Structures are given as C-alpha cells and as structure tokens.
Amino acid sequence: MLNSFPSLHFFQMEVTKSPNKSNRRRFVLPSIFFILFLCVLASINEARFDALLKFGRCSVAAATTSFDSSLVNSSSVSNDTDIRILIGILTLPDQYNRRHFLRLIYGTQSFSGAKIDVKFVFCNLTKEDQKILVALEIMRYDDIIILNCKENMNKGKTYTYFSSLPEIFNNSDDGGSYPPYHYVMKADDDTYIRLNSLVESLRPLPREDLYYGYVIPCPSMDPFVHYMSGMGYLISWDLAEWIRESEVPKKHLEGPEDKVFGDWLREGRRAKNRFNAKWSMYNYPEPWTGCTHELWPETIAVHLLKNQEKWIRTLTYFNVTANLKESKLYHIDA
Template sequence: MKNAPKPGNRKKIIIISFIFVAFFITLAFINKIQFDDLSNFTKCSIYSPSSKISSLPIKSSSENDIRILIGILTLADNHQQRHFLRLIYGTQSVAGAKIDVKFVFCNLTKEDQKILIALEIMLHNDIIILDCKENMDKGKTYTYFSSLPDMLKDESSNSINPPYHYVIKGDDDTYFRLPKLVETLMPLPREDLYFGYVVPCPSMDPFVHYMSGMGYLVSWDIVEWIKDSDIPKRHVIGPEDKVFGDWIREGRRAKNRYNAKWSMYDYPEPATRCTHELWPDTVAVHRLKTREKWVRTLEYFNVTRDLKPSKMYHIP
C-alpha cells in the first residue's frame, strides 16, 4: 500500500500512542485523588448538629466529680447576651467537676422566637423553657427549681442520682469563675447546703438573712424539697432572692450554709457597701451591666492567656 507507514515509523507511532494513553490514565488517577481529598476535606469541615455541647470542658472525669447545674435566668430575646456568655463559660476549663450552663426563661410569645430559639437549641442544647409567663418576682424562680426534678428525670438517659449535686440560680450580668467556684465547693457538704453572698451587705451571718440573687446555690435535696413542699407554693410573690430565703427559713432547711462574701461581690464601680476591687480569689462578679465592665473584668483575670500563637491571626 502506498500510504502504509514504514516499519520504523510504525514503531514510533505505537510508542507515542502508548505514552499518550499512559499520560491520560495518570491524569485521571491524579484527578481522582484530588477529588477524594476535596471530598474528605469537605466532610471534615462541616459541623455536625448531632455534636451538641451542653457541659464545659473538663480536665478529668470520674464518679466523684462535682455535678453542677448553673441556670442563668434571662429573657428569650436576649440572643446576643447568651452568645456572649457561651464564650465566657465555654472557654473555662474545669477540673474535678461537670458543669452544665443553661439559659432559663418562660414560654415563648413571638413567632420569630419559635424559629430563633429552636435554632439555638439545635446548635447548643443549653436552653430551658419554663411553663410560665415571663416575670422577675412573680414565681419564675419557683418554677425553675420546682420543675427540675421531673424535667431532668424525663431527660436523663442514665441512672445517675442525683443528676446534680448542686443547682445555681444566676443572673445574666454575673460572671462566675468556674474553677474557683469548684475549688470553694470541694470541702463543703453535698446535702442541705445554701451557698451565696449574704445580704444586706454589712451582714456576714448566713443564718440571719438570705443570699443575693446575683447567684445562689443549693444542694439537690433542697431542690426536691422545693418541688414537694407546700411552703414555697404559698409564697412566690416578692423579691425572688428574699422569697427564696423565706422558704428556707420557714422550712427549716439548709443547716449547712456558706457565706461566699467577699469572693462574690458587685463590680467596683459605682462604689457601694456591696463592692470592692477585683481580686484573684473571686468566685463571682455581679452587676456587669455594660460590655465595658465585662471587658475590664475579663482583662483583669487574663482570660485569654491560653490563646495559642498562630500565623492565622495577630492580636497584640
């Protein structure tokens, strides 16, 4: 045939064809690896909503750890404050304790709340919605404590009893330093305990008056008593911290009481008989009503000291 390639040229064509085939096979293989790597990277980068965090980081875990529930009474619409407090409490590392921080408010009343609060619950799982009309001194605190035993019994997936050793009612303008709180609680009884900042300010005797609403703590047996006793049910109207103290006194509860003054106190400014300067042994600071006061307090306690250096950011 006139156009038939010579034997030498035929050999070259076969070699070139083989090289082209090998090249395309190699290219396809490389693309497959890149696609698989990209796919795996995407899988690792997507946040899984099933990974809910309701408790704080712990350095150790054992059956002897103190279990604490901190219920921060707030309002449904205070989204920004909740997100801010999640930063404050989510970055505190606690040894010897399991601490759950929950945000507590009454029934939702607006359409947008149903969506926004539901999203918060899906992501953070740290909200308790009580069956009540939103209020400050008309029974919200009673509903909070009295609802917990049945609520936690229904939610519990294990047989831990009690579900918590201590329950705290706190304000959303109070900063709890959790390691210091745990350190203070370690030697204290886990039954019949009432812990907080005694008011009025000059008083140092926890058996005379009551604990400030900035944040007080009771042991689980008192929570169960609040649920079952008729004494709290008959008296729910009035300043909630004083009313709570009335229940304890009338019911002859809390033979163990601990006055955390002056480890708990109001922010130094404006100065009152309830304030003093910030100091290292602080358990809680109250009346942080502005972002500036929060920032000054967090700066004092050097809360970002564990921030690791990185080329991804520069914070002088």
Template sequence: MAVKPSKPKRGRFVLSCFILIFFLCVLASINEVRFDGFLQFGRCTLLNNSRSATTTTSQDTRILIGILTLPDQYLRRHFLRLVYGTQNPEGAKVDVKFVFCNLTKEDQKVIISLEIMQYNDIIILNCTENMNKGKTSAFFTSLPEIFNETKNSPYPPYHYVMKADDDTYVRLNSLVQSLKTLPKEDLYYGFVIPCGSMDPFKHYMSGMGFLVSWDIVEWISGSDIPKKHVEGPEDKVFGDWMRWAKRGMNRYNAKWSMYNYPDPPSVCSHELWPDTIAVHLLKNQEKWVKTLSFFNHTAPLKESKMYHIH
C-alpha cells in the same frame, strides 16, 4: 507414619492452653469483664458494670448553673456562651443553661429553636415571664422532672444547682475549688444580703448567684412551702423557704469572693481582686471587658499564624 506426642509434651501443651485462657480472661477483666471463678468451665462472664460506673461518676462533682434571662437577649446569650465555654474548671463537670418562660413571639420560636438545635443549653419554663412572681420557683421546681428521668444518667444528676443573673461573671474554677470541702447535702451557698451582714442564718443569699445541693432542689419540687410563698424579691423569697423549713443548714457565705462591680462604689462592692468567685452588675460591655481583662480570661489563647492580637 505419625509419631504420637510424648506425655511431657502433651502436658506442656495443656499447661500452655491453661495459662493462655487465664491470661485472656484477666485481660478481659480490665475492660470491665469479670473472670467468673477460677476458669469455671474455661469461660469469662460479662457482668453488669453499673456499680463501678456509678462509683466512678459519683466521685465527680456535677454542677448546673441556670442563668435566668429573657428570650430576646440573643446577643447576651451568645456572649455568655463565649465567657463560659472558654473556661475549663478542674475536678468538676459544669453545665450552663439559659432559663426563661414561655415564648410569645414567632421570631422567638424560630431563632430560639435554632439555638437549641445548635447549643442545647436552653430551658423554657411553663410560666409567664417575670422577675419576682415565681420564675425562680418554676426553675427549681422543674429540675427533678427534667433531669431525674434521664436514661443511664447518674444520681443525683447534679450535686449542686446555681441560679445566676445574666449580668454575673462566675469564675468556674474558683467556684469548683470553693465547693471542694463543702457538703453535698443541705447546702445553701452565696453572698449574704443585706450587704453589711455576714450571718447566713439570719439573712439570705443574693440573687446574683446562689447555690444549693440537689436534695434541696428535690425538696422545693415536692414541698408546699414554696408553692404557698412565690411572689416577692426572688432571693428573699428563697431565703424564707430555707428559714421556714429549716433547710440549707449547711450554709456558706462566699462574701467577699462574690461582690458587685466596683463602679459605682457601694457597700456590696469592692475593687476587683484575684480571690474572686463571681462579679455582679456587669451591665454593659465596658464592664465585662474590664473584668475579663483583669482576670486575664483570654490567657489560654494559643499563638497562630492565622491572627495577631497585641
């Protein structure tokens, strides 16, 4: 004959169930499931966690570096992939893309398609290849259309966009550290030209590598000012846009952490030194090797029985 449980035991059983349900709901809430009320109907309710995801992501600095180059510069691109792919900046997500205009040769279409399939780091603009007839304008104008509509991506897709030359070595961690205290809006950053000037409001930033915040990118895409003034030295033209529209009022002159390679000496150059963000005019492999060696770029190489490099 079954014995009915006593009331105290039944009460302890109910209390244990109550505590167990409460514990499971709290545990689930850690994994972005919110406990809806105080055991309301004894169930947990899954909430949309887009706000928390956006909050977390918005705290991370996102930087796009567009390296303007030419379709046929295959070896240069592969080398730069090594240079940038072996850097690990702290506190930021940095994407490096190679930028050129429409392809004109069959071999380009095949080989560059393979590059895109493998690396997904190429932007092809709808323009005819040029240096000072609107390529930089086409680059900045295209970015909102390319990145703003990306599904499930944070906004802005990038806090900063940098245009760089393919003969410039950008030290990503130094760049990120220099941006830490700078605003994420209305920023215009770079090496002031002419070389003898230190006034970023009177002059403009060198095409070796200048950076702007995403709101300026969106302004370029929608404003008539860039559309009406396209031709000319691309960095000077860009500076004209900023001056005429009174944009980029938060200006940062990164001189002399950005400079030209010291050989040959010039008013835009000085010797390599540790406090460096970017070195420009690395026109040959010898200059690249000397620069990478000076900054001990290969220091993170791990020891292995598979190789010996003295």
C-alpha cells in the same frame, strides 16, 4: 469419704465408664446449658464485648467480661467523686446577643474534677421570631430550658425554675446517676462566674441541705440572718426536690424573689448547711458601695456587669485570653 456424698460418687462413676453416645449426650447437654447461662448472665450485666465471639468461646468471654465490668464500675465510682453542677442563668428570650456572649465566657473556661452544665432559663415564648431563633439555638447549642410560665421577675419564675429541675433531670430509673447534679445554681446574666474557683470552693462542703451565696444585707457575714443575693446562689439537689414537693413555697410565690427564697428555707427549717462566699462574690467596684470592692484574684463571681466596658475590664483583669495559641491565621497585639 465418697460414701457420704452419694451424688458425687454417682457422677464420678458415670464419668469413668467407657464412653458411649448416651454418656456423651449427658455430658454435652449440661455443658451447653451452663454456657448459655453464662452468656445470659453476661448479657444481664450489660457486659461489653470487643467483637462478636463464637458460641464455643462464650464461657471464656463471660469470665473476661466479668473483669472488664469491675473496671467499668471502678471508673464510675471515680466519676462519682466529681462535683456535678447545673448553673441556670435566668434571662429573657430576646437576649440573643447576651447568650452568645456568655457562651464564649463559659465555653472557654477550664476546670477539673467537675461536670458543669450552663443553661439559659426563661419562660414560654410569645413571638414568632422567638420560636424560630430560639429553636435554632437549641438545635445548635442545646443549652436552653424553657419553663412553663409567663415571663416575670417577682411572681414565681424562680420557684418554677427550681421546682421543674427534678422532673427534667431525674433519670435514675434509666440508669443515670443520682442525683443528676449535686448542686444547682440560679445566676443573673450580668454575673461573671469563675468556674474553677466555684468548684474549688465547693469541694469541702456538704452535698446535702446546702445553701451557698452572697449574704444579704451587705454588712452581714451570717448566712442564717436573711438570704443570699440574686447575683448567684446555689443549693444542693435535695433542696430542689424539697421545693418541688413542699407546700411551703407554693403558699408564698410573690415578692422579691431572692428574699422569698430565703423565707421558704426558714419556714421549712431547711438549709442547715450554709456557706457565705463573701467577699469572693461581690458587685463590680464602680460605682463603689458597701457591697463591693476592687477586683481580686480570689474571685468566684462578679455581679452588675451591666455594659460591655465593665465586662471587658473584668475579663482583662483575669487575663482570660492567656491561653490563646499562636497561629499564622491571626495577629493580636498584647
């Protein structure tokens, strides 16, 4: 048996000889190189150690961190099942009070199984006071995206928003998740989005080639007829990348932004997966039109909250302060 493996036989013979310095040196040096190899391998795999380990224990630590790495990988796989959503609220630089108000609206909502970032989106600053006040907001909240464009409604702002996202957020080369967001949304600053309801509605839906929102015209329930209302529509990340790369949107930038957006998808034969969120998305019930109904529990989004009274009535209906903790610091009558 041993004769068929001469190298193995030779190794055994060397080990069984009487110990001397030469033999010990032959044994120790390969062991040191082997330990160094394990350490380098652990470093390459970005293994994390709870403390600095002594050199002589490095090989044991390498085996241990191999197990730890598998736990980290399992955790990351679990996180990948969470839905990642970016909500871009298109607004204007001078709307300071509206942004502060919306930070309360979205910052106090709870949801599970999702990572949601809410960002305020506008074009280049044009006033000295904006440069100071907006910079302070960024320093404090880090929730603003300033696009390289001149402020407009129907001359390409929506295109600039969606086409800029891949460049801003694609960080897979740095070890970040890809895609950075499964879905990206464009929303108006007079729309109230109930984040948990949005997440639950997205769970069963595809994460590619998706176009989601409130179908226009109002009587229609067919998402393939025209386009989604500007109150808030959502697309999968691959469509944002397509908007950036395709020549179709670049040739057709001006016009009613939401209609133009639907035209891009039709001309490019995109968004084969479409979801009509009507009637869980709707306009505020007053004044009544065919595009609205009363507030109801299944709501995902309410649009046209143009004044404080409408916001308060909406927030009261959904009992948004139900989780307010009791404290000796304040007294608020029910």
